[in-house]
Amino acid sequence: MNFLNFNFKKAFILLLIISLPLISINMEQKKVQNSWFTQPFSFMAQTVQNGFSSLSRGVRSTTAQYLNLINIKSENAHLHKENSELKTRLNQFSENQNELERLRTLLDFQNNTKMELIPGQVIGRDLVADHNTITINKGTKHGLRAGQAVLTVSGAVGYIFKPQYFTSHVMLITDRYSVVDALIQKTRSHGIVEGKNSETCVLQYVERTEDVKIGDLIVTGGLDNIFPKGFPLGVVTNIERKTKSASLIIDIKPVVDSNKVEEVFIVKHAALENFLEKTVDPQTTSQTGQQ
Amino acid sequence: MSSLRARFYLKIFFFTALFFALCGFQTSFWPNLITLLPSPQFWLMMIFFISLRWTPLFSVFYIYFLGFCLTRFSQIPLKMAWTTLLTTFCLLSLFKDRVRLSGALSFSFFTLLGSIIFEVSYVILSHSIEVNPTSFQFFDRLIQIIMNFIFSYPAYRVFEWLDHVFYDRQIWSATPEQNEDL
Incomplete structure (x- = not known):
């Protein structure tokens, strides 16, 4: 048995595999400082987040505006219809009133004359x-x-x-x-x-x-x-x-x-x-x- | 009764019914809706159409018949209706082969020409044969002519369609030569 026949390459890889979680555990346990090496990543992350956030806000705002527009449009149409109905009723009312007055005059004339x-x-x-x-x-x-x-x-x-x-x-x-x-x-x-x-x-x-x-x-x-x-x-x-x-x-x-x-x-x-x-x-x- | 004759009677029937409908439209429908402008004289356009499209001999008598129907809707004396329509028919017949136009454009042109002839001959004949003749009313007559001209295109389409419905291409286009060929 050759004890000295040790594969250092395999050992290093094994060590690395074990040590990385350990390092990460250690980092979790400590107060994370804004280290110099994290700053670029943080910046990138913020930028990306801000970009997506802006985009989502924009989409939400546009969607909301569009939805509002649809609502406004339908509401406007509803009000327009209601207004038209009221106007028609008003016209009909004044027309009826005119007709009533006209017919009343005709009836008075018919009643107050000797002619047939x-x-x-x-x-x-x-x-x-x-x-x-x-x-x-x-x-x-x-x-x-x-x-x-x-x-x-x-x-x-x-x-x-x-x-x-x-x-x-x-x-x-x-x-x-x-x-x-x-x-x-x-x-x-x-x-x-x-x-x-x-x-x-x-x-x-x-x-x-x-x-x-x-x-x-x-x-x-x-x-x-x-x-x-x-x-x-x-x-x-x-x-x-x-x-x-x-x-x-x-x-x-x-x-x-x-x-x-x-x-x-x-x-x-x-x-x-x-x-x-x-x-x-x-x-x-x-x-x-x-x- | 042959198919040709039946189509002919049906055509006369439908054109007469249309004439009544057009007169009714002008006297009772249009004035109740639009008081600002006079109604276009669709009945007159129909007479122009008949004058231009149908055989002259039959057209004259049919126009007389329509002239009589016209007096049911108006105070116009029969003499005035017939003389004016005859004058219009004769002058249109005189011009119809001398104008190189076809289709709706031709009809619009002849409507304009016919309306002018109708109005002018009406005034002249009224002063000739009526005891109390009509007044000139230049602008009223001018507006009437313009209205006729404007509405001549849709009127032509309707008349053309109705005329075409009762037009049997096989019968009418069957000349002796074609028959022999067949």
Whole structure:
């Protein structure tokens, strides 16, 4: 047995293997100083940690922002929808209120007149822009016939000229085929109102000596047996005095804007009502009262 | 009844139904939504389409029929409707082979031309044959012409499609020579 035959290489490796844990145990047991050899590693570690920490913060922040954005977006959409709903409700409410007021006025008018009135709704306009007619949703089925007056609370609209079973065509006073007996409310002089264009009519055959002024009210004359007497037709906007003509040519603007009319009344018996008496009566009664 | 004849009747039926729908659209739909601008005259565009595409003899009578239908939606007298449409048809027929355009562009051009002819002839004929003639209303008529021109492209697509549905290529393209070949 060769005792001296000792493998030093193996022994060194074995020693190293054992000593390293021992050294580490020793280092654990002692207070670790910030030794010079640890500093570069510490620095590297800190740098890497700081880098990752910043990155993670950034990702978290971005994710949070994105998530917030999604939340904000959905919340915004929700609020937007709610706002739209409220706006719609508000519009509907004001529309209902307007309709209520309009219907109340119509009902009052219908209740306070001697005329038999049939309410109707405008469902169409004339196909050719040159003509001014409207179509209403009442026809011969509802007792309508040609030559009945069509009016609103504020003034005359036109008259029925082509009644059908379910609907009727109404010739507006602004149509160039329309002719309505009229009188100037102030002077009581008669004339004929003819349509001129969609916004104007002409009052003809009024004697040139008549005292007519811009702004005077023109009312229905009642001689045509279509309209009740004294119902507003339009207001004088222009007066033409031709030197060779015996009569005046007076432009009038209808009191009812036919483009905005939605609901109308059809008069079944126009002769039952006289609005001139209604307007005159209070004055005469007050005069007699003073006397 | 042959297939060709059935298609022809169906075509007339659907075009007439479309004409009524277009008139209704103009009188009752558009004015309730848009009051600022006048409705484009789709019915007039349909008459232009018929004038340009269909056989002249049949087109004249069919346009008369449509002119009559037109008076159901308007106060326009029948004489005015027929004379104006006839004038428009004749002038469009005169021009249609002299313009080298095709498709939607051609139709838009003829809509512009036809609308101008329609409005001008309407004023002239109204002053000739009506007791109380129409006023000129230059800007109203100008806007109407522009609206027609703007909406002519979509209108053309619809008319073209409907015309094509009832167009049997095999029947119409079967000339005697082709038949012999077949």
